[in-house]
Amino acid sequence: MLTPTTSPENLAAVFKAYDVRGTVPEQLDEDLARAAGAAYVEELGATALVIGYDMRPSSPGLAGAFADGATAAGADVTMIGLASTDQLYFASGHLELPGAMFTASHNPAQYNGIKMCRAFAQPVGLESGLAAIRDRIARGGSVAAGRTGSITSYDVLQAYAVHLLKLAPVAGRRLKVVVDAGNGMAGHTAPAVFDRLVGQVDVVPMYFDLDGTFPHHEANPIDPANLVDLQKRVVAEQADIGLAFDGDADRCFIVDERGRAVSPSTLTALIAARELAKEPGATVIHNLITSRAVPEIVREHGGTPVRTRVGHSFIKATMAETDAIFGGEHSGHFYFRDFWRADSGMLAALHALAALAEADVPLSELMATYERYPLSGEINSTVADQAAVLAAIEERYGRMDGVTIDHLDGLSVAHADWAFNVRASNTEPLLRLNAEGKDEPTMGKIRDDVLAIIRGAL
Structure with a gap:
């Protein structure tokens, strides 16, 4: 039987291009998670899977409901507990199992979501199974499994740390590193990794306590405001480098010794x-x-x-x-x-x-050595009619000499001296602008001109 969160209307809203994401409990609750677990097993033909979850208050309950749905559909579940998203991907590869990660990444505290993959961390997006899982949920119906699967626990954290250090061993001069976990899952994974680099790396921890309410700043390092604390601390500590992770720690930004963010x-x-x-x-x-x-x-x-x-x-x-x-x-x-x-x-x-x-x-x-052109960074704008704005930008720049345009993802406009892309977010009601130029004045002008169109100043 369908519930408000498993209705076709809600499913259309929360099933994004490459994950499931919505507010809890209005858009994503345990009913939807349970139905998703069963549909995931049925669609992938999975006999076993691995599940991890982040530090958000709703994550353990949602992950447990997903596991219940999966076991009802006949699959055995391995729970790895608290995990970063890349730790879940490691588990999927290491254990050779498909997997599901409960996280809303950098989104605010009221959100949660599900990232799904096949064995060996192969992605499940709308075109590779996610739409089919959504449609199975929308059809409702009961699970007719021949058996009920089991649920077991397994800790992969130390194996994850060992594997990463084999891929990128750190040796040479001793480094002082400030790490801002943003109260996200890097507070869980960073100690496991950096404890193996004692004598090589001296860590100054920031916001390592796991707290899905994000009391210090949003765990979204692409927003410059969320790097300010790290930048100040790097300079104050005379550190060699600063690291900033997002909520599920699958993204990393770095800050140099002067406190400057590196693109x-x-x-x-x-x-x-x-x-x-x-x-x-x-x-x-x-x-x-x-x-x-x-x-x-x-x-x-x-x-x-x-x-x-x-x-x-x-x-x-x-x-x-x-x-x-x-x-x-x-x-x-x-x-x-x-x-x-x-x-x-x-x-x-x-x-x-x-x-x-x-x-x-x-x-x-x-x-x-690797930084050549000034970049605007990603600038977000809330826009009522995204298609109309994109059309207006293309009309403006499509007439210019020396300009090429493509629509691989949103609208990309390139010139010998500058380039920009404007695209709609896959997870939020925003238009995102990224611009660059041959020098700072050129970048600033193209950024400001395009923003004027986006925000209706022209």
Whole structure:
């Protein structure tokens, strides 16, 4: 029997491009989680799966309900308990099981969500099973399993830490590192990882207490306001680097020794160069919003850059098609072939630490090699009629000489001296603008001109 949260109308609202996300309990409750668990098992034909959850107050109950639905459909469930999203991906690969992670990532405290994957962390997006799971829930009906599955617990945290350090060992000069967990799941994973680097890395912890109400700041490092505490602390501690993680710790941003935020595009270029040194000629994925410096640097290091849409399911699918060694996004997501093509904020952080420990220069100088064009960062605007605004922007810039336009994901406009992308969020009612230019004045002008259209000033 359908409930308010399992109605077709609500399902259409909460099933996004690559996950399920909504407010609790209005849009996502245990009824929906239980139905999703059963539908997931039936659609994937899963006989066993692994489940993890973040520190949000609603997460344990939702994860338990999902497990009940899955076992009612005949699957055995392995619960790994509190976990970062990349820890769940590790469990999926390590245990060779499909999985579900309960988290709303960087969204505010009233939200929660479900990220699902097949075995070996293969993504489940709308086009690869999520829509079919949604439709199964909407049809209702009872589960007719021949058996009821079991639920067992398994701790993968230490194995996760060991695996990451094998992929990106940190050796060289000793580093002082400030880590802002934002009261999210990095407060759970960072100690396990950095305890294995005693004598190599001195950690200054910030906001490691797990608290899904986010009492200090939102766990969303793409918003500059949420980096302020970290930036001040790095300077005050005279640290070598600062690390900021989002709520489920699958994203990482870094701050240099001067307290300056480093663009994820710049970190993408650094990691790409490191991975290409291990496998010359390999393919590297970058989404269409990363700086044009990324494909330039990939080519300079002998690699093949491939441009793709924003979002982990699209990145992972393209990585599988091209056998890419690495992929990076402007939002701080970094994907690794050696990590089952999944994204890991902690693994990206370890690459940054490894590169810095090997260098005899400060982080600002190290990253200057990979930072070529000023970037606006992501600027969000609430817009009533997104399609009309996008059409107005295309009308304005489509008439200009030397401009190319494409619609791979939203609206991308490129010129020799500047470029920008405007796209609708997959999880929130926003238009997102990212712009860059050959220099700061050029970037500032194109950013302000496009924002004027978006916000109705023209």
